[in-house]
Amino acid sequence: MKSVNTIVDRRDGKLVMAHFYVAFIALAIGGLAGLLQTLVRSGKFELPSWTGYYQILTIHGVVLGLVLTTFFIMGFQLALVSKTSGTLTAKQRKTGWIGFWTMTVGTVMAAVMILMNEASVLYTFYAPLQAHALFYIGLTLVVVGSWIDGAALIMAYASWRKANPGKPSPLLTFMAMVNTLMWIVATIGVAATVLFQLLPWSLGLVERVDVLVSRTLFWYFGHPLVYFWLLPAYMAWYAIVPKIIGGKIFSDSLARMSFILFLLFSIPVGFHHQLTEPGIDPAWKFLQVVLTFLVVIPSLMTAFSLFATFEMYGRSKGATGLFGWLKKLPWGDARFVVPFIGMLAFIPAGAGGLVNASHQLNQVVHNTIWVTGHFHLTLATSVVLTFFGISYWLVPHLTGRVLTKAMNKLAIIQGVVWAIGMTFMSGAMHAAGLLGAPRRSSFSTYGGSEQAMEWIPYQVAQAVGGSILFLGIILMLYIFINLAFFAPKGEEEFPVGEVSDAAEKTPMVFENWKLWIGITVLLILFAYTIPFIDMIENAPIGSKGYKFF
Amino acid sequence: MHIHKFEKIWLIFGITTLLVFLTVVGVSAFYMGNQPPSCLATINPEKVDTTAPFDEPGLKKVEGKEWDYELIFVASAFAYNPGQVEVPKGAKVKVIATTKDVIHGFEVAGTNINMMLEPGYISEFVTTFDKAGEYLIVCNEYCGVGHHMMSSKIEVVE
Numbered sequence: 100m101k102s103v104n105t106i107v108d109r110r111d112g113k114l115v116m117a118h119f120y121v122a123f124i125a126l127a128i129g130g131l132a133g134l135l136q137t138l139v140r141s142g143k144f145e146l147p148s149w150t151g152y153y154q155i156l157t158i159h160g161v162v163l164g165l166v167l168t169t170f171f172i173m174g175f176q177l178a179l180v181s182k183t184s185g186t187l188t189a190k191q192r193k194t195g196w197i198g199f200w201t202m203t204v205g206t207v208m209a210a211v212m213i214l215m216n217e218a219s220v221l222y223t224f225y226a227p228l229q230a231h232a233l234f235y236i237g238l239t240l241v242v243v244g245s246w247i248d249g250a251a252l253i254m255a256y257a258s259w260r261k262a263n264p265g266k267p268s269p270l271l272t273f274m275a276m277v278n279t280l281m282w283i284v285a286t287i288g289v290a291a292t293v294l295f296q297l298l299p300w301s302l303g304l305v306e307r308v309d310v311l312v313s314r315t316l317f318w319y320f321g322h323p324l325v326y327f328w329l330l331p332a333y334m335a336w337y338a339i340v341p342k343i344i345g346g347k348i349f350s351d352s353l354a355r356m357s358f359i360l361f362l363l364f365s366i367p368v369g370f371h372h373q374l375t376e377p378g379i380d381p382a383w384k385f386l387q388v389v390l391t392f393l394v395v396i397p398s399l400m401t402a403f404s405l406f407a408t409f410e411m412y413g414r415s416k417g418a419t420g421l422f423g424w425l426k427k428l429p430w431g432d433a434r435f436v437v438p439f440i441g442m443l444a445f446i447p448a449g450a451g452g453l454v455n456a457s458h459q460l461n462q463v464v465h466n467t468i469w470v471t472g473h474f475h476l477t478l479a480t481s482v483v484l485t486f487f488g489i490s491y492w493l494v495p496h497l498t499g500r501v502l503t504k505a506m507n508k509l510a511i512i513q514g515v516v517w518a519i520g521m522t523f524m525s526g527a528m529h530a531a532g533l534l535g536a537p538r539r540s541s542f543s544t545y546g547g548s549e550q551a552m553e554w555i556p557y558q559v560a561q562a563v564g565g566s567i568l569f570l571g572i573i574l575m576l577y578i579f580i581n582l583a584f585f586a587p588k589g590e591e592e593f594p595v596g597e598v599s600d601a602a603e604k605t606p607m608v609f610e611n612w613k614l615w616i617g618i619t620v621l622l623i624l625f626a627y628t629i630p631f632i633d634m635i636e637n638a639p640i641g642s643k644g645y646k647f648f
Numbered sequence: 649m650h651i652h653k654f655e656k657i658w659l660i661f662g663i664t665t666l667l668v669f670l671t672v673v674g675v676s677a678f679y680m681g682n683q684p685p686s687c688l689a690t691i692n693p694e695k696v697d698t699t700a701p702f703d704e705p706g707l708k709k710v711e712g713k714e715w716d717y718e719l720i721f722v723a724s725a726f727a728y729n730p731g732q733v734e735v736p737k738g739a740k741v742k743v744i745a746t747t748k749d750v751i752h753g754f755e756v757a758g759t760n761i762n763m764m765l766e767p768g769y770i771s772e773f774v775t776t777f778d779k780a781g782e783y784l785i786v787c788n789e790y791c792g793v794g795h796h797m798m799s800s801k802i803e804v805v806e
Contacts, residue, residue, distance in 0.1 A: 151793060152796075153790065153792075153793060153795070156790075219793075221790055225750075225751055225789075225790075227749070227750050227751070227767060228750050228751075228790075228791070228792065310751065310766055310767055310768065311766060311768075311769070314766075350650075350652075352650075353651065353655075373764075374684040375684050375685055375762055375763045375764050376685075376686075376763075376764045376766060376769075377685065377686060377687050377688065377689075377763070377764070377765075377766060377769035377770060377771045377772075378686075378688060378690075378766065378768075378769045379686060380686060380688065381677065381683040381684060381686040384683075384684060384686065385673075385674065385677055385678075388670075388673065389670055389674075392666060392669070392670060395662065395663075395666050396659070396662070396663060396666075399658065399659060399662040400655070400659065403654075403655050403658050403659075404655075407652070407654075407655070453669075457673055458673050458676070458677050458682075458683070458684060459673065459676055459677070459682050459684070461684065462684060462685075462760050462762045463760060463762070465755075465762050465788075466753050466755065466762070466764075466788035466789055467755070467788060534757070534758070535755065535757030535758050535784070535786070536757075537753065537755065537786050537787070537788035538788065539788075539789075539790045539795070540786075540787075540788070540790075540795060540796040541795070541796040542796070543796035543797060543799075545784055545786060545799040546799065548782070548784040548799070548801070549782065550757045550758060550782075550783070550784045551757075551784060551786075602650075603650050637688065637690060638690075638768070639690035639691065639692065639693070639767075639768030639769065640692050640693070640694075640768060641768075642693060642750075642767045642768065645725070645749055645750050645792070647725050647726075647749075647750065647791060647792025647793060647794070648792050648793050
């Protein structure tokens with residue numbers, strides 16, 4: 100793989116940084132909201148009367164789950180494409196800016212509605228709880244803006260392919276394409292429920308909404324959403340971390356194949372979030388459970404590939420014995436260590452995910468705080484620490500500065516603080532969840548129930564963990580501001596991995612989007628058509644809106 | 649496309665375990681009947697109070713069915729009806745529940761009873777209460793400002 104640009108063009112850099120500013124403002128606001136939640140739920144702290152637990156929880160979920168992730172990912176992917184496929188054309192860059200502003204306007208609209216307590220419906224906005232129409236319009240604009248950003252990426256990919264006929268696209272551009280296409284196919288679901296169901300209903304144009312159809316469309320989007328978060332981390336693990344440690348990418352073809360498998364198996368699986376719901380036939384639930392578990396295969400490929408890269412590098416440096424190569428890894432380099440902590444977190448995170456998606460085990464943990472513990476390992480550790488690890492070189496690269504030794508050290512401390520805080524918080528959440536403590540609930544003794552009393556020590560541990568994590572957020576924001584505005588001028592490397600010499604030529608079949616999107620659509624139709632027809636044919640009378648907040 | 653020998657071994661091992669796992673889950677679901685709650689019956693959510701069996705919430709002995717009792721619950725923001733109920737130990741009970749307004753959860757902490765209550769649908773789960781004691785029912789799906797106050801109690805008595 101050849102790198103077209105040594106340095107990302109300044110004009111593209113500005114576009115990427117605009118996305119990152121919003122992402123890190125979101126981190127500050129959402130992180131504070133998270134801290135407040137853990138404190139309230141410990142039972143030792145009360146919110147002032149002008150706000151409430153569920154309003155803060157809505158802010159936390161929307162701002163971190165939707166805003167931070169979407170802005171960071173779109174910015175990162177734009178940087179990857181500009182770096183590996185060449186500077187964006189004026190038209191592509193303009194499209195990117197339109198996407199950015201559309202998302203930003205949407206974010207502000209949704210945020211104002213949440214702050215006015217017109218939309219305390221959490222980031223999943225399940226009907227028949229009804230938010231203000233402007234909240235739904237704001238979220239729609241965020242999604243539409245991400246499509247426009249995606250269009251800029253697809254245009255850049257298309258012009259590279261045109262200029263290089265018969266050649267496979269650069270690996271990181273290819274990966275950004277897979278994630279963008281998956282995102283577009285997935286967001287059609289949430290766009291459909293918002294535009295055709297929730298928006299007309301919140302405007303009073305229709306009186307009732309079909310709750311099950313709305314939830315099904317939401318979860319058709321909701322699970323690929325988590326892979327939309329995860330795949331950019333995988334891009335860094337597959338193709339950037341090898342360069343940082345001084346090794347090679349294990350296999351270009353296998354990396355592409357695992358991304359294609361994620362595209363195929365991320366979407367037709369939403370029912371595993373709806374296992375305990377009435378109204379869906381259990382046989383169809385089981386079918387989607389099976390499809391869900393097929394992502395185990397690309398996940399195992401990823402794990403193998405990463406550790407193969409690490410071991411091959413260590414052995415090339417003269418490591419001996421079964422685990423001697425571990426010592427050769429660059430443990431003093433934050434660009435490696437912080438994403439590495441994320442990789443380690445993915446081991447318990449993935450195991451917990453197997454429990455959640457299981458047809459029967461799910462019943463023990465469904466909607467308990469175990470689930471919250473689970474995605475604070477996946478999203479809030481594996482993914483987010485990798486995003487932080489990326490920021491440590493990408494931000495100074497884009498701003499023409501360098502990551503100093505002092506900042507590198509602070510960045511490693513940041514990663515360790517995060518790991519400690521999350522061990523407390525997520526560990527306590529998993530444990531309390533197994534005892535039955537519900538997720539998304541303010542502090543309660545449930546009338547002095549003995550069972551609820553058992554949960555409280557774990558809730559205190561969550562507050563301890565949450566406070567440590569908040570320190571981690573302050574450190575991260577400090578480093579980000581330093582790298583964006585104050586670090587010494589210089590040239591920070593944009594690491595792009597090279598494929599090991601022994602690897603074979605990449606087959607062109609991976610670029611056959613008609614084939615992959617075709618299979619994706621067929622799988623979706625297979626998994627959803629009949630249950631969807633059932634839902635509509637057997638639908639009860641719809642629900643009126645309620646504003647219980 | 650070339651796949652390294654070790655990776656082949658790793659993937660064959662992984663895929664085999666996956667198949668074994670899915671077979672176990674499938675046999676449990678379809679042969680042993682351990683399916684998640686998926687009652688397909690519907691109801692008018694605005695007429696719950698006048699629709700049987702929800703017009704009489706609480707425990708009822710039934711005859712000639714696979715279970716001994718039916719335990720009827722009606723959920724609404726932010727309470728369950730009944731707010732407390734006694735169940736004899738060892739009884740096989742079918743829990744039948746629905747909601748009158750928004751989505752609620754129905755989780756009996758410390759048991760496998762965990763189901764979503766959605767307006768327009770009836771949720772059911774059959775279980776046996778083997779251990780005496782007090783079981784807390786909590787709403788585990790956000791339903792509004794009083795969500796964390798929404799609870800009920802099952803007392804399993806000798």
